[in-house]
Amino acid sequence: xxxxxxxxxxxxxxxxxxxxxxxxxxxxxxxxxxxxxxxxxxxxxxxxxxxxxxxxxxxxxxxxxxxxxxxxxxxxxxxxxxxxxxxxxxxxxxxxxxxxxxxxxxxxxxxxxxxxxxxxxxxxxxxxxxxxxxxxxxxxxxxxxxxxxxxxxxxxxxxxxxxxxxxxxxxxxxxxxxxxxxxxxxxxxxxxxxxxxxxxxxxxxxxxxxxxxxxxxxxxxxxxxxxxxxxxxxxxxxxxxxxxxxxxxxxxxxxxxxxxxxxxxxxxxxxxxxxxxxxxxxxxxxxxxxxxxxxxxxxxxxxxxxxxxxxxxxxxxxxxxxxxxxxxxxxxxxxxxxx
Amino acid sequence: xxxxxxxxxxxxxxxxxxxxxxxxxxxxxxxxxxxxxxxxxxxxxxxxxxxxxxxxxxxxxxxxxxxxxxxxxxxxxxxxxxxxxxxxxxxxxxxxxxxxxxxxxxxxxxxxxxxxxxxxxxxxxxxxxxxxxxxxxxxxxxxxxxxxxxxxxxxxxxxxxxxxxxxxxxxxxxxxxxxxxxxxxxxxxxxxxxxxxxxxxxxxxxxxxxxxxxxxxxxxxxxxxxxxxxxxxxxxxxxxxxxxxxxxxxxxxxxxxxxxxxxxxxxxxxxxxxxxxxxxxxxxxxxxxxxxxxxxxxxxxx
Amino acid sequence: xxxxxxxxxxxxxxxxxxxxxxxxxxxxxxxxxxxxxxxxxxxxxxxxxxxxxxxxxxxxxxxxxxxxxxxxxxxxxxxxxxxxxxxxxxxxxxxxxxxxxxxxxxxxxxxxxxxxxxxxxxxxxxxxxxxxxxxxxxxxxxxxxxxxxxxxxxxxxxxxxxxxxxxxxxxxxxxxxxxxxxxxxxxxxxxxxxxxxxxxxxxxxxxxxxxxxxxxxxxxxxxxxxxxxxxxxxxxxxxxxxxxxxxxxxxxxxxxxxxxxxxxxxxxxxxxxxxxxxxxxxxxxxxxxxxxxxxxxxxxxxxxxxxxxxxxxxxxxxxxxxxxxxxxx
Numbered sequence: 007x008x009x010x011x012x013x014x015x016x017x018x019x020x021x022x023x024x025x026x027x028x029x030x031x032x033x034x035x036x037x038x039x040x041x042x043x044x045x046x047x048x049x050x051x052x053x054x055x056x057x058x059x060x061x062x063x064x065x066x067x068x069x070x071x072x073x074x075x076x077x078x079x080x081x082x083x084x085x086x087x088x089x090x091x092x093x094x095x096x097x098x099x100x101x102x103x104x105x106x107x108x109x110x111x112x113x114x115x116x117x118x119x120x121x122x123x124x125x126x127x128x129x130x131x132x133x134x135x136x137x138x139x140x141x142x143x144x145x146x147x148x149x150x151x152x153x154x155x156x157x158x159x160x161x162x163x164x165x166x167x168x169x170x171x172x173x174x175x176x177x178x179x180x181x182x183x184x185x186x187x188x189x190x191x192x193x194x195x196x197x198x199x200x201x202x203x204x205x206x207x208x209x210x211x212x213x214x215x216x217x218x219x220x221x222x223x224x225x226x227x228x229x230x231x232x233x234x235x236x237x238x239x240x241x242x243x244x245x246x247x248x249x250x251x252x253x254x255x256x257x258x259x260x261x262x263x264x265x266x267x268x269x270x271x272x273x274x275x276x277x278x279x280x281x282x283x284x285x286x287x288x289x290x291x292x293x294x295x296x297x298x299x300x301x302x303x304x305x306x307x308x309x310x311x312x313x314x315x316x317x318x319x320x321x322x323x324x325x326x327x328x329x330x331x332x333x334x335x336x337x338x339x340x341x342x343x344x345x
Numbered sequence: 346x347x348x349x350x351x352x353x354x355x356x357x358x359x360x361x362x363x364x365x366x367x368x369x370x371x372x373x374x375x376x377x378x379x380x381x382x383x384x385x386x387x388x389x390x391x392x393x394x395x396x397x398x399x400x401x402x403x404x405x406x407x408x409x410x411x412x413x414x415x416x417x418x419x420x421x422x423x424x425x426x427x428x429x430x431x432x433x434x435x436x437x438x439x440x441x442x443x444x445x446x447x448x449x450x451x452x453x454x455x456x457x458x459x460x461x462x463x464x465x466x467x468x469x470x471x472x473x474x475x476x477x478x479x480x481x482x483x484x485x486x487x488x489x490x491x492x493x494x495x496x497x498x499x500x501x502x503x504x505x506x507x508x509x510x511x512x513x514x515x516x517x518x519x520x521x522x523x524x525x526x527x528x529x530x531x532x533x534x535x536x537x538x539x540x541x542x543x544x545x546x547x548x549x550x551x552x553x554x555x556x557x558x559x560x561x562x563x564x565x566x567x568x569x570x571x572x573x574x575x576x577x578x579x580x581x582x583x584x585x586x587x588x589x590x591x592x593x594x595x596x597x598x599x600x601x602x603x604x605x606x607x608x609x610x611x612x613x614x615x616x617x618x619x620x621x622x623x624x625x626x627x628x629x630x631x632x633x634x635x636x637x638x639x640x641x642x643x644x645x646x647x
Numbered sequence: 648x649x650x651x652x653x654x655x656x657x658x659x660x661x662x663x664x665x666x667x668x669x670x671x672x673x674x675x676x677x678x679x680x681x682x683x684x685x686x687x688x689x690x691x692x693x694x695x696x697x698x699x700x701x702x703x704x705x706x707x708x709x710x711x712x713x714x715x716x717x718x719x720x721x722x723x724x725x726x727x728x729x730x731x732x733x734x735x736x737x738x739x740x741x742x743x744x745x746x747x748x749x750x751x752x753x754x755x756x757x758x759x760x761x762x763x764x765x766x767x768x769x770x771x772x773x774x775x776x777x778x779x780x781x782x783x784x785x786x787x788x789x790x791x792x793x794x795x796x797x798x799x800x801x802x803x804x805x806x807x808x809x810x811x812x813x814x815x816x817x818x819x820x821x822x823x824x825x826x827x828x829x830x831x832x833x834x835x836x837x838x839x840x841x842x843x844x845x846x847x848x849x850x851x852x853x854x855x856x857x858x859x860x861x862x863x864x865x866x867x868x869x870x871x872x873x874x875x876x877x878x879x880x881x882x883x884x885x886x887x888x889x890x891x892x893x894x895x896x897x898x899x900x901x902x903x904x905x906x907x908x909x910x911x912x913x914x915x916x917x918x919x920x921x922x923x924x925x926x927x928x929x930x931x932x933x934x935x936x937x938x939x940x941x942x943x944x945x946x947x948x949x950x951x952x953x954x955x956x957x958x959x960x961x962x963x964x965x966x967x968x969x970x971x972x973x974x975x976x
Contacts, residue, residue, distance in 0.1 A: 057834035057835065057836060057837075058834055158924075172925040173925075174925055175925075202699035202700055202861065202925075202926075203699070203861070203863070203902060203905040203906050204699065204901060204902060204905045204922045205699075205925060206905065207905040207907075207919065207921070207922075208921070208922075210907075211921075229834065229835060230907070231835075231909035232864075232906065232907030232908055232909045232914070233907050234909070235907055235908060235909050235910055235911040235914040236907040236911075236914050236915075255911045256911050256912065259909065259910055259911050259912075260912075269836065270835055270836060271909065273835060273836055273838070273839035274835055274839075274864070274909055275839075275842070275862075275864040275865045275867065275868035275869075276864055276867070276868075276908065276909070277863055277864040277867060277891070277903065277906045277908055277976050278908050278910070278913065278976040280867060280868060280887075281868065283846060284843045284846060285839040285842055285843055285868065286839065287836070287839040287840045287843055288836040288839070288840075289840070291804055291806065291807075291837070292834075536753055537748040537749075537750060537753045537754035538753065538754055538755055538756040540709075540714050540746070540748070541746065541748065541754055541767075541812070541815065541816075542756075542767065543714060543741075544712055544714060544741055544744070544745060544746050545741065545742075545745070545767055545768040545771055545815070545819060546738040546739070546741045546742055546768070546771050546772070546819075547767070547771050548738070551771065555756070555759070555763075555767075556756055559756070559758035559759070560756070560757070560758055562758070642757060642758060642799040642801065643757060643799070643801040
């Protein structure tokens with residue numbers, strides 16, 4: 007804790023502590039988020055990285071009470087945001103926070119935008135749902151917002167329907183709607199994954215520009231380490247429903263600590279070089295989160311696992327300024343984890 | 346490739362305890378609703394087949410003194426206006442009603458699936474011709490067609506033949522399934538596993554047989570059961586209108602027909618054939634749902 | 648130099664667009680999905696086909712295999728004219744050209760067991776002797792347990808399904824393997840496993856590969872030569888190092904510069920060539936050079952004259968009036 011506070015300057019905007027969430031499935035209860043703690047500071051971009059099923063999306067859905075109804079639920083922990091615990095809010099109070107103070111954008115803009123209403127109308131209705139402003143004024147705001155996210159001819163475009171927008175423009179429109187109420191936190195779940203690279207670059211620029219302009223904090227959920235390198239200030243890596251490592255972006259790429267993070271970085275093909283004939287691969291597949299054992303979840307795939315890894319889950323170890331890693335080998339100089 | 350520990354764990358669970366057929370059967374047995382339906386449907390069929398041995402009376406034996414007796418120990422389901430035993434007539438009526446229901450269901454599904462698959466898979470002029478034909482058939486109001494058709498075949502029907510009814514009901518029953526199947530085939534045709542089969546050099550017949558038809562099983566079984574139910578209802582309607590199978594041959598429909606004059610005084614005469622129709626239709630639908638799940642490999646536990 | 652295994656010339660595919668009237672259809676235009684592609688593939692090499700969505704790379708692959716019919720052009724595989732082959736000749740050709748699809752869920756028939764999916768080619772070609780053993784060997788070869796024979800696709804993860812798709816294609820011993828975004832639906836750690844498997848199989852089975860991907864990093868890792876496509880055309884074609892370190896077409900350069908590199912220090916120093924807007928619609932491609940409305944170098948000639956794909960600078964082919972070598976990675 008102390009390390010995190012020393013360089014952050016002031017209290018964090020969001021402090022998540024031991025968050026737990028489950029999904030009920032036919033196969034049993036999936037512990038999708040299993041004791042995740044992190045902090046988000048004012049104005050920073052925190053990336054949550056992980057593969058499918060790692061719990062990165064479930065974490066953000068749990069924060070906003072958006073887990074699938076009747077299936078997913080928060081079962082423990084707290085998320086303190088401006089003196090309130092998000093996990094304890096009533097549905098009505100959560101509605102006042104969600105969208106207005108913490109907004110979320112998704113990979114697929116088509117599911118988030120309503121096909122039968124004009125884009126401008128959706129944005130202005132969103133404004134009017136939270137603020138008492140006349141219809142015409144809300145419409146003007148919508149046009150301004152569309153301009154802010156870089157949509158050409160925003161006044162004309164506000165009268166279009168979603169299907170008349172290209173993929174990149176839909177994503178921009180969704181961002182415009184999300185920032186309409188100037189939220190303090192924007193959660194972006196794989197915001198560029200479905201887009202072509204040239205458009206992806208544009209959308210990332212829009213997000214980062216808005217962060218500067220509105221002073222938002224961003225939680226960027228992604229599986230793409232390139233996007234992390236470009237956009238994030240800090241990174242937390244998730245695996246099997248838990249946080250396994252957290253570092254500054256520079257620190258993580260220069261000096262990854264957890265064997266999984268190391269493996270992930272080495273298994274990625276690179277645009278800027280060719281890595282011999284074969285990529286380093288992590289063998290096996292991610293674990294099932296139905297009744298997971300108390301072992302380290304990465305142990306079955308880890309080249310450096312020792313007996314203790316099968317017996318108990320490693321504690322989070324602080325490794326200097328705000329960095330943490332959950333690995334038994336961390337802090338043991340005799341336990342080599344490099345190949 | 347180094348075999349990691351998780352691979353070994355995955356391999357340990359690879360062996361499967363049961364054969365595929367046994368597994369399908371177990372899935373069907375596990376579906377309680379489907380099972381109840383199956384048991385009842387089988388019971389109905391059995392009693393229809395064994396009606397001559399099960400029935401306590403002759404279906405056409407008149408016993409005027411006990412007419413309209415209401416349910417008694419001697420006549421569980423009462424007697425009709427001519428003193429015939431209702432229970433006996435229900436058993437014999439099941440032969441006609443179920444016979445028509447099953448025959449029509451199979452025939453109309455066969456026609457519908459053939460038309461739908463050919464139209465959807467071959468496309469071009471074949472599709473245009475078949476689908477326009479379907480559209481035209483759909484434009485004919487079924488009840489009017491049936492009434493006119495039954496009138497025209499009146500002499501055969503009064504001779505006690507039921508094939509004219511099977512024919513007429515089939516003619517108005519195949520179009521919906523044809524359309525649904527065509528739509529499914531159009532979607533399936535574009536799926537990558539169909540492309541993969543083509544890329545491997547599979548001929549059209551093989552693609553239809555291995556890639557298209559197996560993926561239609563769910564729809565076909567469900568349609569089959571809906572068609573059984575629909576045909577029973579249509580037969581009842583026609584018989585109720587006095588146009589179906591002619592008395593004295595009993596069917597559930599013409600039993601209802603002759604009961605309608607007594608509906609206020611002797612409601613049980615309506616109750617029993619009505620119940621028979623409702624329960625059969627419901628059970629057949631339950632069986633259909635159960636079958637669809639049992640035949641779907643993704644429903645199987647691993 | 649020997650003859651190429653595959654010769655593609657002026658390949659064109661236009662999808663006509665119709666307006667449905669009550670009884671008739673009226674053609675309103677056509678999507679020029681592939682609009683004059685030329686490509687030679689030598690035996691044993693791996694050629695990457697890259698570009699953004701809608702550039703025609705997947706359509707090109709399906710045209711080569713004749714899974715869809717071309718509007719015009721020619722495809723010669725191993726001396727045989729693919730586009731004019733009759734049904735039986737085409738069936739025989741297809742044994743030698745196989746495809747692995749992107750979507751590990753849609754590409755396997757959910758109703759068939761692994762035995763029937765992987766062994767489908769063997770059944771089609773009547774090679775059913777030692778059937779289970781041969782299918783089992785294929786599973787072994789792609790890193791799956793041979794006891795999986797009786798399982799169904801839904802019991803497998805995305806990576807395992809992709810291995811099944813590869814095994815199915817290899818069963819008929821093809822010469823050419825077309826891979827249509829084979830790893831883009833997979834997680835990073837699984838992606839590396841499948842890429843390594845493909846490299847091993849390429850050597851073992853002497854495969855020639857056409858590798859289609861939008862992920863330029865993956866293509867650099869696995870391909871010998873790379874063709875960059877834009878709006879139905881190849882705009883730049885060259886060997887791997889040439890394309891990645893000495894690209895000459897402004898589109899290639901912009902595309903590469905947009906890909907983020909997983910190295911924050913390098914990433915924040917890299918020069919970016921921003922592209923405005925989205926790719927134009929292939930329904931109505933721009934006049935002259937198709938890239939000119941988004942190009943930072945465009946001049947008058949670019950609006951009127953379509954530059955041909957010819958060898959210019961950097962030792963590779965480029966379709967640009969103003970080619971210039973640059974390293975943007």
